[in-house]
Amino acid sequence: MIFDSLAASAQKILDAITESKATFVPASPTDEPPVEVEPTDPDRLRDDAYFGDDNICETYEIVDRFNPVMSIPIGTPLSISEDNVFVYFLDGSLRTYYWGDIAVSTASYPALASEIAVSVLKRDESGFMYPGSSRHQIIAIFPFTTGVIRGSLESRSFDAIKPVFLESEPQAGRDLRSALAAKAREQLHVLEVDTAVNLPDRKDGEWLVIDGDIRQSSFLRLKETIGLAKSFSWKPVIKVANSQHQFNLPRIIQGLKENERTPVLRKKFGEYPSLAFWYLRLWPTDRLDNYMQGVVKVEIVLEGKWSKEKEDLVTRLSRALIAEKLPVIYPERRWHSHIYPIYQTEMHVKNTLFSPNIMRQILIGRRGVV
């Protein structure tokens, strides 16, 4: 039974800590929240961090440098009966628990445990979604970049819970617990990449949509894959190539009408030079609260110079995305920028996570000070 295995691994980890002459103080089930709170908008947080130091983007697509047109109509929606573009949909989810503190000499260090999962759903030509691939891991996250405890844990093998460590010291003043939670999100991203790369039976022409960004080197090797973000940073400043014209992103978004996109952009000085992106309006503003709603950010790997083929591809993908706006998940949060197959994938992956009550019982229940 999986829960027996989890409990055994948890005990083994605690035994390793004890043998390292440290003391484990488990979290209080009554004093602590059941699950670590996740940021409300992780997509935007990541995007803000991406554009934090350098927010200049340039048009990759060729745009009239004297009279730049920043809203490009893409035509009618492309249904799957006409062109079945998007076949696979990937999303990940995690649930992080505060496990307790490790007291060593005069210091104490938090320890978290996180359940991470990734699901891929496949859609057939009739519009029915089927499970494609599913991955699930439980990790224990420790802040130790080196040391005896890390050495003790690394020297053992664990079946159900995998110990994970910070690779570098967090910035001074940064809360260690939130740094460990960020590590869990990073591990989720790693699992997403691994799942996408190893998707079985995927054929040419079957595009994969990944919820969120694809700013990770392994993602960038994937063919026929886009990242689709429902939320994004407002920081970018878009500069028209070879021109003095530049606009802030909200101004450009404001000008987008339904079924229009921005020109394809690239970060002028970016870590991923082949990563291109654009913004696409799914819903007209008169149905929404403000003009920043109803827009998605699309990321894709495009190598080399801009071409007619690339333009046709972007148009095709944009038309297919417009067709994905129905059905909606109204009145869920961000329904206007969420596409239903990703929502289904999200529901699928969330339902693979164990009950928080069971996880807490395994981690914290029946354990006193070790």
Place this chain on the structure above:
Amino acid sequence: MHNEELDKNGKDLPPMKDVLPDQPAGTSVIGRISSTERDPSSSSGFSFWVKRGVLINPFDYVSVENFEGSRTIGVVKEILAPTDAQSHLSNYVSSNFGDTEAQGNTRRVTTVIAKTEIAANTGVKSPHSRRGKRSVFYPVLNDSPVFFANNEEVNFALGMDVLAPEDRLPAGVILRSSGEPLPLFLDRRYVLGPEGAHVNVSGTSGLAAKTSYLMFLLRLIMERFGDKTAAIIFNVKQQDLLFIDDEPAPGFIDEYDRNLYRVLEFGEPGPFKNVRYFFPYGARDIGSVYEDPSKKQAFYYAYTLEDVYDELDLLFSEIEDPQFTLASIASYVAQDFDRMKFKNAADASRVSIPVGTKVKTWMHLKFFNDFPQDVIGSGNSQSILGRFKRHLRRLTSPSIFVDDRSSGALSFDAYYLGHVIRESLRAGDVVVVDIQPFEDKIGTQGFIVGDIVRRLKEAYRDNRNQMPNHTVILIDELNRYVPSGSNLTALGQEIIDLARVGRAEGVTLFTAQQFRADIHHQVYENCATNLVGITGSTELSRSAYDFLDKQTKAVVGSLDPGEMVLVNRRLKQPVRIVFPKPPYKRQER
């Protein structure tokens, strides 16, 4: 098409699956138990999601493994198809804000959820039970696989597995979304007595096929238990039941019906046998009904005063009698009829008989005035007797009330039905009494019915050894004779009395009416078997239908003609059945 070769050899009939929808039963998982926070499995029911592509309907039987290998068998009551749309607005917005042509690329997550009531559990071994096993009502666990129940499980759930072959009465066919149709067997001891008795059928006129069901059931009873059973049937609608011993028209019993009879192990369906028809003298000519009356056992019936002097209360049962004067006179006639003689010369001369002559005929009674004062009471005797005679004249005006039934008086014999019942009713007999000509004279119809009921009870009381073990009385439009309400007529009282105690005496009522709520509750509450055909929702909301749950009522509202929901005391759950047409000739309209 009717085909004699096929009829002779039932095995050559096409299999039911070629005629009716069928799926393999019992072997494949059709879904899994879904127990949620808000809708958990319980000791009385559970829900399960249904695998895509599996057809399931209300009243299907399913089976789930439970505690210690026992199996819980349930009846599907309601089927839902939820989606993840939070509200109708979600679906409206999903149509691009009301564009009927809009279509999304992805189908919404949806499934089919079947809500099920537990009918039975096969049990776990226990020394504290007669059958060696005790039923378990432990809730079935989430994710347990669900199967269509196989034949044995359905029979067990309905209690048919312990039915002795000699007690099995086929009562209809259970159609299932999976598996072959299954015959429903009732325990005859709960239909004909003594454990329970009486059958009542209700449903919308013209659609519910109430009379057809009762006649079908009666035909099977006469086939299976005709050596112990007789039947008395009242024809109330046109000439519907005046040809029940004739073969049906070619093609009337079609392949569908023959297959149902085959499922019911009924072999070759044929009309009733040993049928005697009794027509009201002067109200219907036998020659107008049958082309060749000599080929029929058809007779006339009539009533002389000497036949029914003790049943004037039945005759007057529709008359309001607040001072009980009519009741008093009727009682006197019943008790002292033999001593009633004309003492008054003037009265005697009016009917041209000598003084001292005994009162014998209706005519005599109409002119008789020598009632004792204590019978008439302290009121105005002329007025009281006048009232009595006025009603007597009116009520005996139909032609069936005669002064002499003999062939000398009527040119052919007319029989007194009470005598027929008492003296010549034997096992295997079917007596059809035509009362349709009096459909606008409810009092006369009530008298005829009441007379037979009363004489039958007397016969069972006084002459039990000569009577059949069981006699079935079939009365349609029961609401005319036993309406709901507190004012019961003498006839109503007789029928209620029969409903209460008839099973012990061997008399069973088969009754039908359009609206169950329109008959007295003591009739249907004493029926061990109740059936409901298609019925409107307004009627179903009345308290007479409280024996059906909400989901069953929803199904009742959409039944087809020839479908019924049957509730029997011996069965743990209502059962949805179909039945074939009764195999006799119908009147051509």
